[in-house]
Amino acid sequence: MEVLIIFIRIEPSSPVPIYRQIIDQIRYQIATGVLKEGDQVPSVRQLAGELAVNQNTILKVYNQLCAEKILKIERGSGTFVAAGKQNIPVAERKRIVAKLLREAAVQAIHLDVGLEQAKEQLEKEYEAIKLLKNKTGAR
Amino acid sequence: MIKALFWKEWCEQRWKLAYGCVLLIGFVAVGLRSRLVQDDIIIIMAAGGSSVLMALLVGMGLVATERGEGSIEMLLALPVRSWKIFAVKMAMGALVCALPIVGCMVVSLAMAGGREMSTTRIVVAYLGCVAFSIVMLVWMVAFSIRQPSEARAGLVGIGVFMGWVSAILLSMLFFKPPNWFGLVITPLGILVLTFNWMYNVLEWLVAVQLALFVCLLLWGAYRFGKEGMVKV
Amino acid sequence: MSEPVIKIEGLRFSYGSKEVLRGVDLEVPAGSIFGFLGPNGSGKTTTIKVLLGLLKAGAGVCRIGGLDSQKDVMAVRRSVGYMAEDQQMFGWMRVEQIVRWVGSFYPGWDEKFVQELLDFLELPRKSRVKTLSKGQNSRLALLLALGHRPKVVILDDPTLGLDPIARKDFLRYVIGLLQSNQVTVFFSSHLLYEIEPVADYVAILKDGVIAKAGKTDELRQSVKKILLRGAGDIELGSIAGILDVAGIGERIALTIEDYSQAKQEAIEKASKCAIVDEVDLNLDEIFEAYIIGNRGQRVQV
Numbered sequence: 001m002e003v004l005i006i007f008i009r010i011e012p013s014s015p016v017p018i019y020r021q022i023i024d025q026i027r028y029q030i031a032t033g034v035l036k037e038g039d040q041v042p043s044v045r046q047l048a049g050e051l052a053v054n055q056n057t058i059l060k061v062y063n064q065l066c067a068e069k070i071l072k073i074e075r076g077s078g079t080f081v082a083a084g085k086q087n088i089p090v091a092e093r094k095r096i097v098a099k100l101l102r103e104a105a106v107q108a109i110h111l112d113v114g115l116e117q118a119k120e121q122l123e124k125e126y127e128a129i130k131l132l133k134n135k136t137g138a139r
Numbered sequence: 140m141i142k143a144l145f146w147k148e149w150c151e152q153r154w155k156l157a158y159g160c161v162l163l164i165g166f167v168a169v170g171l172r173s174r175l176v177q178d179d180i181i182i183i184m185a186a187g188g189s190s191v192l193m194a195l196l197v198g199m200g201l202v203a204t205e206r207g208e209g210s211i212e213m214l215l216a217l218p219v220r221s222w223k224i225f226a227v228k229m230a231m232g233a234l235v236c237a238l239p240i241v242g243c244m245v246v247s248l249a250m251a252g253g254r255e256m257s258t259t260r261i262v263v264a265y266l267g268c269v270a271f272s273i274v275m276l277v278w279m280v281a282f283s284i285r286q287p288s289e290a291r292a293g294l295v296g297i298g299v300f301m302g303w304v305s306a307i308l309l310s311m312l313f314f315k316p317p318n319w320f321g322l323v324i325t326p327l328g329i330l331v332l333t334f335n336w337m338y339n340v341l342e343w344l345v346a347v348q349l350a351l352f353v354c355l356l357l358w359g360a361y362r363f364g365k366e367g368m369v370k371v
Numbered sequence: 372m373s374e375p376v377i378k379i380e381g382l383r384f385s386y387g388s389k390e391v392l393r394g395v396d397l398e399v400p401a402g403s404i405f406g407f408l409g410p411n412g413s414g415k416t417t418t419i420k421v422l423l424g425l426l427k428a429g430a431g432v433c434r435i436g437g438l439d440s441q442k443d444v445m446a447v448r449r450s451v452g453y454m455a456e457d458q459q460m461f462g463w464m465r466v467e468q469i470v471r472w473v474g475s476f477y478p479g480w481d482e483k484f485v486q487e488l489l490d491f492l493e494l495p496r497k498s499r500v501k502t503l504s505k506g507q508n509s510r511l512a513l514l515l516a517l518g519h520r521p522k523v524v525i526l527d528d529p530t531l532g533l534d535p536i537a538r539k540d541f542l543r544y545v546i547g548l549l550q551s552n553q554v555t556v557f558f559s560s561h562l563l564y565e566i567e568p569v570a571d572y573v574a575i576l577k578d579g580v581i582a583k584a585g586k587t588d589e590l591r592q593s594v595k596k597i598l599l600r601g602a603g604d605i606e607l608g609s610i611a612g613i614l615d616v617a618g619i620g621e622r623i624a625l626t627i628e629d630y631s632q633a634k635q636e637a638i639e640k641a642s643k644c645a646i647v648d649e650v651d652l653n654l655d656e657i658f659e660a661y662i663i664g665n666r667g668q669r670v671q672v
Contacts, residue, residue: 012564015651017591045551052542053568054404055550057588143475150463209459216423216455217476218448366426 003040003078008051018053022061024096030070030081031093032129039081041071140219141227148231151204155196159239163189167243171250178255183334185243186265190272190330193236195296198279201232202363203292206285221364229280229356236272240265267333274326274352275300281359285366303327323347374437376401376523376555377422382431384417391417393579394431399557399572404550406570406587407559410662413576415559416456419527423453435523449477452516452524457531458508462501466494466511470518477519485518492544506537513544524549526558530565542569563658567591575661582661583628594657595630596650599623599642610637615664622647626660 008025010018029035041047044062048055062079065071072082108118163185170181205211215221244265252258275296283295303325310321322328328344377399384392391414399405409415420426422433424444433440438447460469470489474480489496492510494503503511509529516524526545530538546569549556560566566573567587574584583590594614600622612634615626623644627634630649639646652660 010568012567013653013655015591015653015656017588018568019588045547048550049543049547051568052539052546054571054587055546056571057568140476143472147461147464147472208462209457210461212455213458213460216425216448216453217473218445219476220445 003042003046004035005050006035006041006047010051010053019057019060019064022051022053022058023064026061026065027070028096035081037081037083040077041079041081043078141223144219144224144227145231148228152197152200152231152235155193155200156235156238159189159193159196159235160242163192163239164242164246167246168250171247178251179260182247182251182256182261182264185247186240186268187330187334189240189243190236190268191275191300193239194272194275194279195293195300197232197235198276198283198296199289199293201228201276201280202284203286203289207288215364222360225360225363229277229359232276232280233273236276237269240269240272264333267329271326271329271333274329274348277352277355277359278326281355281362284359284362324351326351373401375399376436377405377557378432378434379418379422380432382418382421382433383429384414384421384426385429386417391579392421392429395576395579395581397574397581397584399555401555402550402553403571404545404556404569405558406563406566406573407557407576408563408566408573408658409559409561409576411561414579415561415576416527418576419525419557419559422525423448423451449479449519450521450523452519452521454512454516454524454526454529456527458512460500460508460511460515463499465497465499466503467496469500469511470515473515474518479519481518481520484520485514488514488517488548505532506534506540509533509537509541510544513541517548521554523555523557526556528559528561530560530562538565545569563654567654575658577662590657591651591654593630594626594628594652594660596652596656597625597627597630597635597638597646598648598650599625599638599644600647610634610641613666614660615666617665626652626656626664 006026006029008022010021014021016024026035026041035041042050044055044058047053048058051058062071062073066073066079069082071079073079104118108115167181167185170176170185171178202211205214214224217224244262247261247265248258252261256264278299279292279296282299283292286292286295303321304327306325307319307321307327310319310324314320322331323343324347326348329348332341332344375398377397379395379397382392382395383390395414395418397407407415407418417426421428422435422440424440424447428441435447436450438450440447464472466489470485474482474485492514494507494511494514500508500511513526513529516526529545530541533541542565545556545558548554558566558570563573570587572585573587573590575582585593610627612628613625614628615624617624623642625638627638635646
């Protein structure tokens with residue numbers, strides 16, 4: 001089984017701590033189906049090298065994700081995405097979305113895009129992505 | 140370790156050796172061959188001139204180049220005592236100063252030994268100049284050891300030489316011959332001695348010059364490892 | 372808790388009459404990556420030079436691996452890897468020459484490892500040092516620091532002047548080559564956002580003393596910006612750890628370290644104001660607060 005390359009972007013000027021950013025992005029990728037159950041993720045060393053991040057930080061990330069049963073370590077083989085659906089608690093999921101929506105709302109208001117138009121656009125996006133996810137899910 | 144230090148200094152200094160040899164031996168050879176002037180004038184010019192020239196040339200590049208390029212930081216951070224690095228630099232410097240002069244001596248002996256000057260006088264003249272050159276090198280390096288560039292070090296060297304000349308002139312005002320004070324205090328006395336004047340200052344001269352030489356060498360070694368001056 | 376590999380106690384140093392280090396205290400745990408931060412000219416290089424025995428301390432003790440920095444200078448240099456700030460090397464030497472040359476000074480030089488490193492760091496063996504690019508120069512300097520397999524590596528602003536890609540690559544080498552082998556890394560920088568992903572511990576040098584030292588992730592968590600809505604005079608002297616006070620409209624923004632429930636109550640009591648918002652800060656803001664924060668005690672709204 002080949003090790004997947006995880007595309008993670010760390011924003012150094014963000015107030016969110018780095019390990020949180022990585023955790024959030026891995027969860028996000030699992031939730032949206034980019035990382036699937038059974039996929040092998042890079043080892044601590046590999047990911048640390050790729051992102052130029054301290055190995056202890058990556059270790060912390062993996063430990064937490066393992067504790068949340070999102071990843072599982074198989075001794076001798078590596079680290080894999082665990083079975084089971086998205087394991088992000090509901091409150092957390094809502095928080096992530098709320099933040100994104102707030103930013104969108106601010107922009108929309110600035111640019112004089114009305115609430116109805118924005119809702120319409122949001123529906124369109126939902127449809128488009130669902131379509132995409134079904135396509136990738138069917139692989 | 141010491142071998143490595145010698146190798147580095149040799150690679151950096153050897154062009155000066157070649158340059159000095161070609162220039163000076165060429166001058167001597169042409170001068171003695173053409174016989175336009177008396178032999179002893181050629182030899183005094185060659186020996187005296189080359190000793191000052193070589194000391195300046197070598198002295199400029201010994202420490203100041205490294206300070207100018209910034210590589211001295213790396214050198215001083217090595218697990219070697221800084222005085223050892225300094226000693227190797229001075230040894231190689233002295234060698235590079237001395238060899239062209241010795242080369243001139245060999246050529247002069249071959250071409251004009253016993254002709255107008257006796258071989259002994261030629262040998263004494265040149266060896267005296269070797270000693271003078273090394274002494275001037277040490278004076279120059281000791282005083283310019285924290286200078287941040289070769290050019291500045293060169294200026295210090297010229298300044299040192301001019302300082303000696305001034306000291307002698309001043310002493311001539313206050314002291315009557317034969318004990319010109321300036322002559323004993325400055326290494327120019329060595330040259331004067333070599334070219335055969337004033338033997339009666341001999342003991343004083345040697346003692347004082349030796350003491351100054353050793354002191355300056357130790358002072359230089361001590362200050363070698365210290366921070367350099369900032370270029371203004 | 373094992374002995375710290377680098378230990379600095381009460382270090383003082385003056386350049387002539389100017390006192391640069393006024394009692395620096397620092398401990399670097401074994402096997403960690405330790406970021407040493409401070410604005411330009413704060414004395415980071417001076418501290419490192421004292422550690423290497425290149426400068427003589429005015430007062431205080433520095434120990435590396437149990438050895439005294441000022442007394443056992445040669446032993447320290449043999450056991451430590453050092454990369455100077457913007458290290459200039461002998462331009463005329465070829466890469467393979469300078470590597471061999473430096474190797475002759477270290478009894479523990481690992482020739483095989485060095486050859487592997489030359490390939491790994493993509494350094495052209497036959498090129499003269501003066502023809503190397505800045506990135507190659509930095510990598511060469513790093514190689515020379517690692518050739519004798521030291522257990523402690525001290526890097527002075529190693530990414531100075533490198534483009535962002537080269538910088539990241541350099542930090543990758545540090546993580547890959549050194550952290551993987553439990554080598555303790557002590558490196559100085561003035562870019563906190565660069566140090567944060569890489570360092571386990573951070574220390575900030577300000578006005579000749581350590582303003583803050585601790586684990587990197589705790590630094591982020593412990594420093595917060597509090598917005599108060601209030602009126603009148605506010606006396607804040609009783610609250611410890613205020614880094615910065617600023618007035619923004621009718622709000623007061625306090626940047627505080629070691630923020631806790633207790634502090635929150637103390638602030639509300641002292642200021643008789645409500646706390647309106649609690650803001651997370653990014654690292655540049657945290658660094659700024661420590662270095663140039665206005666520590667005013669009284670604020671008028």
